[in-house]
Amino acid sequence: MNMNKVKILPPEIVAKIAAGEVVERPASVLKELVENSIDAHATSIEVTLKGAGKTLIQIKDNGTGIGKDDLAALFNRHATSKISTLDNLYEIMSLGFRGEALYSIGAISDITLRGKTKEQEHGWELHLRGNERLSQKPFPMATGTEIEVRELFFNTPARRKFLKSNSSEFNAMLDSVIPYTLLYPRIRFLLTHDEKKIIDLPETAHQLERIGNALHLEPRHMIEEKRGFEGMSVHLVLGDINIQRSRRDMQFIFVNNRPVQNKSISFHLNDMYRRLLSPGVHPFFCVFITIAASEVDVNVHPTKREVKIKNESQITLTLRHFSEELIMAKSKAKQFKKSIFSIPEQEQAPAPEGYSFQTENFAALKASLIHAQPAFSAGETGLSFESQPLSFKNENSLKEKLTQSHYIGNLMSKYLLFETNDSLLVVDQHAAHERINFERLKAQVEKGRIEIQRLLTPVLVKLSHQEIEGWEENKEVIEKMGFDCSLFDKETLAIHAHPRLISQPEKSIQNLLAGDSLDKLDMQTLARLACKSSVTSRYALKKEEAEYHRKQLLLCESPFTCPHGRPTVIEISDDTLEKEFLRK
Ligand SMILES: Nc1ncnc2c1ncn2[C@@H]1O[C@H](COP(=O)(O)OP(=O)(O)OP(=O)(O)O)[C@@H](O)[C@H]1O
Ligand SMILES: [Mg+2]
Incomplete structure (x- = not known):
């Protein structure tokens, strides 16, 4: 009887496990591919999707391209051109760093990769299925990279089964691309889904214009300011009270040009807006933070979604004060949209005090806001009842x-x-x-x-x-x-x-x-x-x-x-x- 219970897993299984961590759904594939194009300094990224990415995810960019020899090397785990020593891990300014994404995607799909660098006369095409190389041949193309991912999860049926409806998978794909469109206004983004043009954003030098275009928001309803603090600079774009969302779907946080989730920052910003918006509606905001790379650890989550900041509570507090000051000082009067029916206009009560922001005086405004709080707040009146x-x-x-x-x-x-x-x-x-x-x-x-x-x-x-x-x-x-x-x-x-x-x-x-x-x-x-x-x-x-x-x-x-x-x-x-x- 064989007493050895510990076995080394065969490489195909290791690859599938790794893929499971990086590639959860079509949206994660798209996110990795878009990040790679951005890292390759593309100024144009075109995405074509079919069947919410379950049938096809195609991306074309005009970046530096991938050379013939590199093409083949790519489908080895930890193949990356971006870092070479461990020290670099904390100085990462590129979006990718693990050399894991293409390897993982390749393991669970049918992938065709085409690349041409400016030194090469023509491009090369590599076709793999489940990381098994099927063909490599010359391909005529302009400098850049084209990747087509088909039959996602074809060899991991359990994963395939867990995919949600096309509409929710497609929404997740949009959610994964949109932050990058806000971050890189100089990159042209085009995205079509089942032959329908969904995103078409021309290059622009103006970030507010891009944010407005990408999210279908009016730039005049946004307040923007950049400010430097000790060891950090912050760029805030805050929606004023005219932007009210029924979901928290327009809240973006970026650290060192990387979209991230951060509960503490998100909590404080939403909490601040609670004094301005009615319950159940959520604000729009974008927070761009730049701090020394040594102050962040990006290597804590397989999809790089979460970022650990060393001095998080201090940074969050600074951000809260900055945004409070900005919104109070600059926010414009709420433009009440008259309801079209049910209450005749002349009978409508005027907006209560504290909802009009014409004053530039921050202290006076803050005071009026406090009075606009519900009357029976226990803390203020000493009255408490249940x-x-x-x-x-x-x-x-x-x-x-x-x-x-x-x-x-x-x-x-x-x-x-x-x-x-x-x-x-x-x-x-x-x-x-x-x-x-x-x-x-x-x-x-x-x-x-x-x-x-x-x-x-x-x-x-x-x-x-x-x-x-x-x-x-x-x-x-x-x-x-x-x-x-x-x-x-x-x-x-x-x-x-x-x-x-x-x-x-x-x-x-x-x-x-x-x-x-x-x-x-x-x-x-x-x-x-x-x-x-x-x-x-x-x-x-x-x-x-x-x-x-x-x-x-x-x-x-x-x-x-x-x-x-x-x-x-x-x-x-x-x-x-x-x-x-x-x-x-
Ligand atoms: N669109 C592209 N244009 C140019 N080079 C690319 C492109 N996509 C991938 N590459 C090359 O392939 C390498 C591997 O890409 P992959 O996404 O697997 O790893 P990575 O980006 O280095 O790290 P991560 O796994 O964190 O994304 C990259 O380091 C880069 O050299
Ligand atoms: Mg990558």
Whole structure:
């Protein structure tokens, strides 16, 4: 009997394991190939995809090219032209450094590689399948590199099975390319998918222009500044409050020209914006950090996504202060888009103080922002009470109380106040409105009889590449929900009609397009998405309207939570008040 349990794995299996770490999905292949073209100083990168990269990923660049002899050497693990000693690992300024990517991709696909350096008269083509060389022959071409990856994961069926739908794989591919387009405005990027041109970005010297073009955002809604700090320089491009995303899909962090993820930086920037944007909407930002290469360790993750920064907490804090100062000092007044229906314009409440940023005075602005915080914040007022989750019994007694209560007024155009015998009921007008609309929309959708509001002039919504793709894919479901939309141009959707119950159709559409395929969702979830933040939040209701809201809310199946789980009504009992005033 053979007692040796430890075996050395054969090289083919080692290759597949390594490939599994670097190449998770088509998006990771594309990312590696784009990085290689950038490292080769290309000024033009053309990507052609078929079947979300499952069928074909092709890239053509006009960089330095790969010489005939190097072509063959490439498909050995750790073949790289970029570093040669270990010390270099910490001085890495190129995107690639491991000599692992092409080897890994080659192990699990059918790959054709063509390269020509400027010294060579013609190019060479190498064809491999599962890292087995099938042919090498001369090929006429201009200086540069062309790579075609077909049949990804053909020899690792388990991986192939785990690939998601074409739309989510394709979205991931876009997500992996877009950061590089922001980083390198001087490189021309072209990307087509199934014969459709998706990205077409001409070379430009202006980074803001590129960012605007690539993300379909208006440069006038961006604030930019560069500043040097001890041992670091930072370039910030921050969206002002006009850019509001329903997902965190437009937040980019770069360290030494490398797109990275960093939880701490991301947390602080989002946290800072929380004082400016309503809950549930997310800002746009790009942070470009340059620090000494010795201060970063890029070799911590197989796909190089995460970067460890030695002095992370200090750097994060510096960044937070810098961005706070920038956004407060330069942000422009929020341009409230008037809602097209439901509340007549003249009745709309003015924007609350603290939302208008005309002043240049940072300190005054900060102070006004603090006052714009919710009134019952425990820390500020010393008042603390708990709104307990509702049990069935409580729900019935609350229903009773709300039915019999008297309306006593509204607070800050946000809350409706009702008095009962022994308590104060505070209704969150926005949450209540969402609940009412959600239940009505759900009922209409289920019956297939949605009340439609036709628009005289369409509402135009700028969408990202991913959202446009999402719309194409989910058109039918969206139409079923009562929307009538068409593509206005390649980045703008025109809404011609929408469900009457929704007052902000553009938000609705963005919420619907924020996730994966809609056809997997039930009607209730769809209605919930469509309703989210789609009612006007601040508006001083008249007494009759407040009473009407109360009645409608009481008719709901679940009157005391909004469709997204927040309470619609809280009760502050006499008891709580007595305690707070130290009467008890
Ligand atoms: N588009 C290209 N143009 C010119 N040379 C290329 C190109 N793509 C790859 N190469 C050459 O092939 C080598 C191997 O590429 P590969 O991506 O496998 O490794 P790497 O970029 O050095 O490191 P990493 O694994 O971290 O990406 C590179 O070092 C480079 O010399
Ligand atoms: Mg590489």
